[in-house]
Amino acid sequence: MMELNNTARAPRWKRGTWLAWSAGIALASILAGCATKREAPPPVATAPTPPSAPVVMVPPPQDIPLLVSQALSPRDYRRDAATHLYARNTDRIWSGKLPPLLYAVGVLQVDIDRQGYVTDIRWMRAPSHVPEVMAEIERSVRMAAPFPAPVRMGKVTYTDTWLWHKSGRFQLDTLTEGQL
16 A cells, blocks of 8 residues: 655645535535526327318308298298209209200209208209219209208208209209290
């Protein structure tokens, strides 16, 4: 073992100096801890929510008044719906009596909600031999929405028969002028 002589020893610290240095280091540590930026705690894991599309509220056009039907039954409502479809398709309505042979005849059931919007369409008798006519009838019904709101019934399911000529013009059985 090696012994140190007295001349090579480190200087002895006085008790007051030691306390001053310890207090200074402690104070510096405390201040350094206050000066550091604390990170936010990690977020709590939750179930992911699907991104939602922005909701855009579009007011109804001013030239189309909100229509109301006072019908008490689906049969009564059918006349209001047929009149509405005729008004939306004025250039496609066959005027006068239809010829004896028609291109297609289809029976369609339409569900209307309390605001007059189409919620479902079902074919009871589909003119499946002419799928383009089926698609055109469905498109015409959906494009005519909103229908008169069935205020007395809340919602309604009505049925009507479409009488289709090969020219693309039609009549509805509810408002038909008959056949030759």
